[in-house]
Amino acid sequence: MKMLRVLDSSGDRVITFDDSEATALARAEAQAVFERMLALGSTAFKVNRGEGKPDEKVTTFSTLENETILVPRIVGG
Amino acid sequence: MDVRAFARLIGLRLTRAWPEPEDPAQEAAHHPPSALLAARNAAEVRARQLLVRLLTPQQREDFKLHGYFAVQVARRGKFWILPSSIFNVLNAETGACYCAAPRAEVPLSDLMLAQKLLLENDPEAFFSVANRRAELMPGLVDERLSPDRVMQARRGPARSRIRCSQLSMIPHMDRPRTRS
Secondary structure (H helix, E strand, O other): EEEEEEEEOOEEEEEEOOOHHHHHHHHHHHHHHHHHHHOOOOEEEEEEEOOOOOEEEEEOHHHHHEEEEEEEEEEOO | OOOOHHHHHHHHHHHHOOOOOHHHHHHHHHHHOHHHHHHHHHHHHHHHHHHHHHOHHHHHHHHHHOOOEEEEEOOOOOEEEEOOOOEEEEEOOOOOEEEEOOOOOOOOHHHHHHHHHHHHHHHHHHHHOEHHHHHHHOOOOOOHHHHHHHHHHHOOOHHHHOHHHHHHOOOOOOOOOOOO
């Protein structure tokens, strides 16, 4: 299963999906959220990748791995 | 002017400087209800669990001991991420503090996680929007102590900024005019 975590005021919102038919709706939702948020300036990172692989920025939905964090657009404070 | 009139004028000035909130919604924003506080606490707990899980062992140890941790930024060196919502990214070498945060409201631990991920994997995205201010003089404080110094200074008594116009409570009327 893959996990997309969107940071928000509740901590984070999680969408879980995989490539099976059973999670087609969740996958479509995850893809819509991912693409909409990136278009609005958010940044996504692959985390918790296993085998000592470092976290990595990701820009395409098809290359998501186990867990992805979506950071909302950042602004200077 | 008699004492009562003088007191009335001072009261008027204070009311102008710190007006009473009349709108109930504005009042609620100043004093959020307990349900909202509980939701905020729950969000912070959830965010903290995520942050602790995604830190490296060294960062996790620092975070549990001190409440802050260090990140290594490519070509820029070491930065401390402090548990504060403003100017909380401290350059360990120069003492400069940077401020950039998600536009959406997120718990403090989510803010720290977002900054860690950006600084380690996409630092230009962070520095291109971050505001910067000098907080420590470089070289004056031991590098390891500098996050503590910044946090200590921020916990100290607040130095409020006052406008010149707020300084004088003496009414301008009835002041004797000087003739040239």
